[in-house]
Amino acid sequence: MDYHKFEVQDFLADEHFTSWVLKPDAEHEDFWTTWIRLHPDRREVVQQARHILENIDFSETWTKTERSDMWNYIQTGTSKSGIPSGRKIQRWLRMPYAAVFALLLCAGGWFYLTSRPVRFQTPYGKQRSVTLADGSRITLNANSELTVRQDFENGAKREVWIRGEAFFDVAKMTRDGKKIPFIVHTDQLDIHVLGTAFNITNRRGRVDVALEHGSVKLVDAHNAANTILLEPGEKATQTITDALLKKEIVDVKEYSGWRRKVFQYKGKKLRELAEMIGDSYGIEVIIENEALKEETFTGSFPTDSVETFFEKLGKLYPLEIAKNGDKYYLR
Amino acid sequence: MDRESRNAPSVSDAESASDGHYWWQRLRESDADALAYFYDQHADWLLRYGLSVIYERAIVKDAVQELFLVIWNSRHTLSAPKSVRFYLMASLRRLILKNVRTDLRLCDPVEDMADIVTTDSAEEMHQAVQKAVRSLPARQQELIFLKFYQKMTYEQIEELTGLKYQILRNTIHRAMKSLRTMLTQHAVTSLTAVFLLFL
Known part of the structure; x- marks a missing residue:
């Protein structure tokens, strides 16, 4: 590359140069610092290019109102059965009647909904x-x-x-x-x-x-x-x-894994686990052996299958699991 | 929500792939929460990209709404994309270009450039560049967004826009030349001088 003939715009369109500014790594850094040292007369051109690049930014965001308006619109569209194509809805919405109607509907809904938590x-x-x-x-x-x-x-x-x-x-x-x-x-x-x-x-x-x-x-x-x-x-x-x-x-x-449908634990006391599982599945886990209560569990199991948890537990500890209705006994 | 900083993440690390896949699966199972999740994650990003395709907020707004309705309506037949963000951007682009009349799309900047010139602080420089970028023709703005903000490679941009490498490169070159002319020699130099003092 004849970089010494480059003007600002040439640098800006050059992948090698822009990578150095945007995703710096050792290799690019070496090359360009050396190059600038060897070409002091081009230093300013490089700096100008660098400045423009570093200042390119797109920072628009939706306003709160826009965001919720759009989401309401989308939800209205998705909750209907036999949804017309988005395009049709758009034209329909542009009609003034529709706008007035929508406004009334919103107002009505608002009065209805604001009355209770x-x-x-x-x-x-x-x-x-x-x-x-x-x-x-x-x-x-x-x-x-x-x-x-x-x-x-x-x-x-x-x-x-x-x-x-x-x-x-x-x-x-x-x-x-x-x-x-x-x-x-x-x-x-x-x-x-x-x-x-x-x-x-x-x-x-x-x-x-x-x-x-x-x-x-x-x-x-x-x-x-x-x-x-x-x-x-x-x-x-x-x-x-x-x-x-x-x-x-x-x-x-460990505390938020359930969101991904996985319970994940590291060294969790069995008695704490028993409580947690009881709360989540509406079952009762009774540990009949005091020593077992203080044992710890490390591992993960899917949140939608309490059976998997008991299976894993059965493999980890020499214990017997008995089930009686909603009650699980570990002994 | 201020999740995206100035150094915006690139296509691949915009969200963790596993989260994306997880929610995509739930979308296919008709979980409305999944649609909300994608809306939440990508709405602002789509605005920025949309505005660089056409600098007209109302059109971008319509297109984003339409995009999410289209996704919902075709959720059963959609296969999981490699990158949700890339998929959304490509779809938004198609919707905008479909809806916009050709003359609107190709019209050149109307912005008066006279007030762009003087810059003597970093903040003013920053604003001047934004303004200059927004006064470029739409196609150039879009490529600047993809190349320098989203930090996509030329191959990724080819895939998204269907434009050939040579055209992409020439358009960016032209855009950069206009940018440089707008941000006059004087303005940039004075800032450079300040900058060099700190080197």
């Missing part, structure tokens, strides 16, 4: 995910319940209530330049969130919060002075009996 529930052995109006996504594990206030996204804070277990991926939201906090209420804890992903378990008088990324602040529901800030990879626990919040470093995957 929305509740999302899952039965034993089933999961479900929910996208809230602000774009936050919540995956509910089995036997869990999420309650969302009607005017959820319009207030000064976004508030939801959780019972059972759920994974939260919270969208950032600002209004008039102010961040709108997202607060998850549990029996013992309030979790204050600013755009982040974490897992909550609120069962049996105990709340576990495991943070995947972002940051959250936990506030004791009964003592606002008792707070703790959680970093990614940490888990905090609050029980009814403990006065203080406790935190520890954990493998967060």
